[in-house]
Amino acid sequence: MFGTYDRPDQRNMLDQTRQGVIGKPLDRPEGHLKVAGQATYAAEYQRPNCAEGVLVGATISQGRVTAIHRDKVMSMPGVLGVYAADAMLRRAAQGMAAEAPKQDVQIVDFPMQPVALVVAETFEQATAAAKALQIDYEETSDVPFSPKGQETEPGSEPIESGDLEATMAQMAHTIDVTYTTPGHASAAMEPHASIAEWDGDKLTLWGSFQMLRYNVKELADSLGVASRNVKIMSPYVGGGFGSKLGISHDAIAAAVAARDLGRPVRVVLTRQQVFEIIMRRSETEQRVRLGADEKGRLQALGHEAWVSNLPEESFAEPVVQATQFLYAGENRRLAVELARICRVTAGSVRAPGEAVGMQVLEAAMDELACEMQIDPVKLRKRNIPSTVPGDDTPYASRKLAEALDEGAKAFGWDKRAKKPCQRREGEWWIGMGMASAARVNMIMPAQARVTMRADGSVLVQSDQTDIGTGSYAILGQIAAEMLGQPIDRTTVELGDSSLPSGAGSGGSFGAASTGSAVFRACEAIRAVLAGRLKCRPDDLQLQDGKAWAEGIEPRDVTDLLDGDIAKIGRIKPGKTSNSHQQATYGAFFVEVAVNAFTGETRLRRMTGAFGIGRVLNEKTARSQCLGGMVWGIGSALTEELAFDERDGHLVNHDLAEYHVPVHRDIPPMEVIFVEERDPVASPIQAKGVGELGICGAAGAISNAIYNACGVRLRSFPMTPDKVLAELPDPFAK
Amino acid sequence: MAHTPAARIAVNGTYHDYNGDPRRSLLDFLRLELGMTGTKKGCDHGQCGACTVHVNGRRVNSCLSLAVMHDGDEITTIEGIGMPDKLSALQKAFVEHDGYQCGYCTPGQICSAAAMIEELKADWPSALTEGVASNPVPSDDELRERMSGNLCRCGAYDNIIAAIKDAMGKEVAS
Ligand code: FES
Numbered sequence: 001m002f003g004t005y006d007r008p009d010q011r012n013m014l015d016q017t018r019q020g021v022i023g024k025p026l027d028r029p030e031g032h033l034k035v036a037g038q039a040t041y042a043a044e045y046q047r048p049n050c051a052e053g054v055l056v057g058a059t060i061s062q063g064r065v066t067a068i069h070r071d072k073v074m075s076m077p078g079v080l081g082v083y084a085a086d087a088m089l090r091r092a093a094q095g096m097a098a099e100a101p102k103q104d105v106q107i108v109d110f111p112m113q114p115v116a117l118v119v120a121e122t123f124e125q126a127t128a129a130a131k132a133l134q135i136d137y138e139e140t141s142d143v144p145f146s147p148k149g150q151e152t153e154p155g156s157e158p159i160e161s162g163d164l165e166a167t168m169a170q171m172a173h174t175i176d177v178t179y180t181t182p183g184h185a186s187a188a189m190e191p192h193a194s195i196a197e198w199d200g201d202k203l204t205l206w207g208s209f210q211m212l213r214y215n216v217k218e219l220a221d222s223l224g225v226a227s228r229n230v231k232i233m234s235p236y237v238g239g240g241f242g243s244k245l246g247i248s249h250d251a252i253a254a255a256v257a258a259r260d261l262g263r264p265v266r267v268v269l270t271r272q273q274v275f276e277i278i279m280r281r282s283e284t285e286q287r288v289r290l291g292a293d294e295k296g297r298l299q300a301l302g303h304e305a306w307v308s309n310l311p312e313e314s315f316a317e318p319v320v321q322a323t324q325f326l327y328a329g330e331n332r333r334l335a336v337e338l339a340r341i342c343r344v345t346a347g348s349v350r351a352p353g354e355a356v357g358m359q360v361l362e363a364a365m366d367e368l369a370c371e372m373q374i375d376p377v378k379l380r381k382r383n384i385p386s387t388v389p390g391d392d393t394p395y396a397s398r399k400l401a402e403a404l405d406e407g408a409k410a411f412g413w414d415k416r417a418k419k420p421c422q423r424r425e426g427e428w429w430i431g432m433g434m435a436s437a438a439r440v441n442m443i444m445p446a447q448a449r450v451t452m453r454a455d456g457s458v459l460v461q462s463d464q465t466d467i468g469t470g471s472y473a474i475l476g477q478i479a480a481e482m483l484g485q486p487i488d489r490t491t492v493e494l495g496d497s498s499l500p501s502g503a504g505s506g507g508s509f510g511a512a513s514t515g516s517a518v519f520r521a522c523e524a525i526r527a528v529l530a531g532r533l534k535c536r537p538d539d540l541q542l543q544d545g546k547a548w549a550e551g552i553e554p555r556d557v558t559d560l561l562d563g564d565i566a567k568i569g570r571i572k573p574g575k576t577s578n579s580h581q582q583a584t585y586g587a588f589f590v591e592v593a594v595n596a597f598t599g600e601t602r603l604r605r606m607t608g609a610f611g612i613g614r615v616l617n618e619k620t621a622r623s624q625c626l627g628g629m630v631w632g633i634g635s636a637l638t639e640e641l642a643f644d645e646r647d648g649h650l651v652n653h654d655l656a657e658y659h660v661p662v663h664r665d666i667p668p669m670e671v672i673f674v675e676e677r678d679p680v681a682s683p684i685q686a687k688g689v690g691e692l693g694i695c696g697a698a699g700a701i702s703n704a705i706y707n708a709c710g711v712r713l714r715s716f717p718m719t720p721d722k723v724l725a726e727l728p729d730p731f732a733k
Numbered sequence: 734m735a736h737t738p739a740a741r742i743a744v745n746g747t748y749h750d751y752n753g754d755p756r757r758s759l760l761d762f763l764r765l766e767l768g769m770t771g772t773k774k775g776c777d778h779g780q781c782g783a784c785t786v787h788v789n790g791r792r793v794n795s796c797l798s799l800a801v802m803h804d805g806d807e808i809t810t811i812e813g814i815g816m817p818d819k820l821s822a823l824q825k826a827f828v829e830h831d832g833y834q835c836g837y838c839t840p841g842q843i844c845s846a847a848a849m850i851e852e853l854k855a856d857w858p859s860a861l862t863e864g865v866a867s868n869p870v871p872s873d874d875e876l877r878e879r880m881s882g883n884l885c886r887c888g889a890y891d892n893i894i895a896a897i898k899d900a901m902g903k904e905v906a907s
């Protein structure tokens with residue numbers, strides 16, 4: 001039984017069960033460890049006799065290594081080895097690769113790419129030796145450094161239907177605009193780190209990863225060992241946001257050196273290396289064409305994007321992913337074009353596709369609403385299609401209209417001035433903006449083991465990771481709910497690759513996928529208990545350690561247990577993945593103040609309303625949304641990777657120069673969950689929540705800037721210099 | 734070779750003599766030398782605040798300071814603020830308000846907030862206001878300004894401020 005999810009589970013089991021913990025805003029079970037600094041992250045395991053490794057980056061942009069002058073550094077204090085093995089990685093693995101990424105560090109693909117590892121007794125010795133290591137190169141210049149003016153290839157199959165151009169020409173209202181978004185960095189607070197230790201031909205790697213089931217295979221393939229000989233420990237991960245989907249340079253370098261030295265080796269990336277060598281979100285240029293009839297119904301929709309990546313990478317930022325299903329417009333062309341350039345690998349950064357695609361689409365929708373002098377919320381509601389335009393696929397549960405309405409009401413959208421430059425407080429222009437949120441939804445193969453012990457307590461185990469998302473909390477809640485045990489009788493063990501394979505943390509599918517596996521394992525346990533109680537599984541009632549059914553008196557569940565019951569639950573995507581268009585939806589509302597003299601934008605408040613299916617834990621789900629909205633603020637106002645167009649190197653390679661939002665940038669925030677169950681999405685009627693909060697948020701902010709001061713920038717981030725150049729006369733009446 | 738006298742450093746009340754590599758930061762002294770990994774390294778360059786500890790009661794980025802410079806100093810780390818079985822009021826408030834997600838910036842946020850609360854009591858000015866002694870529970874913006882040296886990429890900011898306010902309010906009430 002593979003557990004393929006072919007038919008929507010309409011039973012809504014978790015609404016029938018009685019424990020009453022599902023969805024509740026419970027504290028995270030690991031919280032007491034995190035606030036005391038006692039949750040152990042990858043670099044923090046105390047392994048006896050552990051040596052320290054530091055990676056050395058190339059000083060050329062592309063070419064190859066001709067000589068490494070090892071001798072000089074080998075005589076430096078404490079130095080144990082200099083490694084440049086064939087197995088070592090040039091590039092980090094893309095998400096779900098499950099095989100080795102580009103290896104062989106004699107070749108240089110991009111600036112600062114690791115070409116060697118220096119290992120010493122101490123971190124300081126290794127750092128000094130890494131700085132001193134001299135390497136000779138042969139430089140080439142085959143690949144261009146900037147996407148500007150480069151030839152492109154299709155990044156994905158274009159979606160075309162009807163006649164976009166001809167329809168545009170006939171429409172009463174049209175918008176044809178081009179926006180740009182810069183590259184972004186994940187910049188998780190915990191730098192990538194690995195400790196490798198061999199026991200014979202068995203490797204244990206303490207690492208910081210999002211998806212262990214794939215990471216084990218990537219490690220094994222890179223090192224030429226069997227997967228069964230690789231064990232990964234990642235119980236706590238200090239943020240990922242896509243950057244830890246695949247293995248990175250530190251893991252293989254540490255494993256190579258540890259094997260050679262016969263002792264554990266730790267390799268931690270510097271903050272600068274995290275920016276320079278792992279993964280960027282591609283910059284984009286996006287042309288959006290919108291054509292609406294007199295009533296404001298979209299008949300024409302064009303969304304074309306130009307993105308970039310290194311040669312031979314298959315990833316192309318899927319910019320138009322949500323445009324495909326969000327709004328009407330039968331006559332359409334959606335396309336992504338990919339240029340091959342010499343910059344660090346482009347890959348998944350939180351909400352690949354929608355993060356940048358939605359903010360631009362939603363800014364363009366605002367331009368159309370202005371052109372038509374129609375309320376932006378109304379324009380969106382008018383364009384919610386009944387089936388997916390162009391291919392007639394029906395929608396699974398979709399709460400876009402509800403989110404728009406509930407968000408608008410809570411925010412006080414009716415107080416928005418219809419035109420720009422209407423509200424001024426001292427030196428600040430005040431404005432409001434909104435945007436829709438949308439993100440594709442899916443489940444992925446997942447397994448989890450649930451054990452009900454003889455004393456009734458519950459153990460949930462999976463290699464699923466918790467990267468701050470709340471996996472520990474929600475998986476325990478699902479099991480406690482299904483098996484009728486108080487939450488403090490439930491324990492969750494995660495992040496150990498020897499446990500059954502969860503879906504991993506990525507694509508917002510971890511909770512719904514691994515949660516469904518836990519749910520199914522619990523169903524199997526319930527079936528055993530029902531058999532022992534002599535009732536049908538559907539009639540079994542479990543609560544606070546008691547079991548009963550109609551006509552059967554309550555008794556302690558422990559009476560039904562003569563030992564542990566352990567079951568593995570499995571789920572795999574099936575027919576429901578294709579029968580319906582699945583997505584999460586929402587709406588953002590923001591109020592900004594733009595300084596009339598300096599062009600500085602400050603957020604004053606922000607509301608997000610979201611439909612994510614069943615909410616599994618209201619507290620952690622809200623935090624996921626808050627986090628996404630914070631990313632939206634960064635994307636709108638400050639975040640921008642700056643590459644030198646002459647040699648491809650990243651100029652702002654750390655947190656001093658790449659500006660993630662800080663406390664002071666964040667206004668009071670409100671999150672609303674629209675009541676929803678989506679049986680098409682998963683048997684627990686839940687969908688994803690980790691990425692939706694970013695998908696469109698920056699568009700709402702840019703629209704609010706326009707509403708405040710009449711400046712319509714088509715270039716993110718909307719920094720003061722750009723706003724200032726367009727500001728109206730601050731003294732004009 | 735002249736013998737260098739060791740630096741005597743008190744960490745959460747326990748004395749440690751250090752005369753190792755002078756390049757070792759206070760942060761790496763805690764993490765690598767003492768194996769006290771509650772204090773986190775996010776950037777090693779004074780950019781993120783994850784490594785915040787108290788030196789003689791004041792909050793400091795421990796990555797920007799060398800261990801050997803701390804002869805005679807008293808260091809308080811997150812382990813000294815409260816362990817899992819005996820959390821401080823501020824730590825409990827972080828749990829209750831979900832003032833974290835991945836938890837990596839969290840010890841730094843808490844150490845920073847604890848020292849900030851003392852700064853507020855001592856009427857230290859910020860970029861936003863001259864002094865705050867007259868108002869024992871300052872505005873959210875005041876707290877945000879003063880906490881801006883502690884980055885949180887998970888974006889738990891709103892909850893962190895709620896946690897700090899809650900803990901401060903409880904302290905005032907009691
Ligand atoms: S690690 Fe010290 S400020 Fe970032």
Ligand code: FES
Pocket residue numbers: 189238239468832833834835836837838839884885886887888889
């Ligand atoms: S909780 Fe993850 S960086 Fe703050």
